[in-house]
Amino acid sequence: MSTGKTPVTEAEQEQYNQHAMEMAYKVDKYRREQMKKRIAKAGGMKNINPRDLFPEYNKFGYGVAMETSRVGENYVSEELQQKADKLGFRFEHLATTIGTVVHGIDLKKKLTTEIVEFLEKTLSERKVIFFRNQHLSADEHVAFGKRFGMLDAFPFGRPSENPYALTIVHNEKSPGQENGFHTDVTWMERPSLGSIAQMLEVPPKGGDTLFADSHAAYLGLPLKTQQVLKHVEGINDYRQFIGTVSEELQHEYKKRFPFGVSHPLLRTHPVNGKTALYLNGGFLNHDSLYDIRTGKKLDVEKSEKIVNFLMQQHIHPEYHCRFDWHEGDIAFWDNRACQHCAASDYYPHRRVLRRVTVCGDKPFYDPSQDHMDPNNVAEGSKL
DSSP states (O other): OOOSOOOOOHHHHHHHHHHHHHHHHHHHHHHHHHHHHHHHHHTSGGGSOGGGGSOTTOOHHHHHHHHHHTTTTSSSOHHHHHHHHHHTOEEEEOSSSSOEEEESOOTTSOOOHHHHHHHHHHHHHHSEEEEOSOOOOHHHHHHHHHTTSOEEOOTTSOBOSSTTEEEEEEBTTBOOOOOSOBOSOTTSSSOOSEEEEEEEEOOSSOOOEEEEEHHHHHHTSOHHHHHHHTTEEEEEOOHHHHTTSOHHHHHHHHHHSOSOEEEESEEEOTTTOOEEEOOOTTTBOTTOOEETTTOOBOOHHHHHHHHHHHTTGGGOGGGEEEEOOOTTOEEEEETTTEEEEEOOOOTTSOEEEEEEEEOOOOOOOOGGGOTTOGGGSOTTOOO
């Protein structure tokens, strides 16, 4: 069928290519000359701040590079690698700064204090850790979670055989809806430290979960944005969970659990001191941002603009790892350090996951604890 377009002649294409090649050489020469001048003006490449080599709108690779540099360009610290070797465990790293499968461990067995501390250290460095082929019962799942702290029951979902375990079922009647990047339960005054999920039934295709590095996402923000966020908090609540229940139940929920809690948009990790970009767009009221120094609310339009911009940061693939589930696999992610997104690409098939949530603490922001925070690093310093 004719498209109605006149085909390009061979002569026209040859002329275009000739112009393209000539201009490519000219612009390449110009850019090289500009870079030489820039290096000379700075007194050498070692004095160029790597952040400045990335355009203001695209510093995602810089964020990853900064986060990687914390452990000397390796996936984990030398200390952690030595500990893994000593315990007989093998690491399989899924991405540059986030996501590691720990092989050689049986979670059904009683874990020593040394192993628990090793897993805590691995979680701190890699944000999310995975275990293949574990097949824990609900009680074993809960017992494993309790090795890392007290547990949070979930008041808005169906409990498993054990009330501390939440069962998440999706099928032809209930499509997956967790397919946006988020960190868990920011509607709580003390949001969870981490979530431990086990896949009980895997769909025949799809159903992967993606995880995004919130530390690298912070480091990849424009400096002006980082400066604005240093003094900003927002109000979070659980309105999305109670919108379909009776007014009587809504009143009871609000009586039992605080409805509306304030959290910073930048969060200091209580273990390693690193700064994370911290928000859940579903719980955060987009028009609620305020300056903690004055208590004054930001203009509604500005507040919504900031939140919408921040909600787009975790979607960049530079920050991601992707986990392909098999029945019995377990993921343990740090809600203080990453976001996750469950791909809903398996409808109408059945996907069943069980989750246990470890108690956390109240989020805070203290930039002085993070030695890699760009705002604490002198201009011109190297990675």
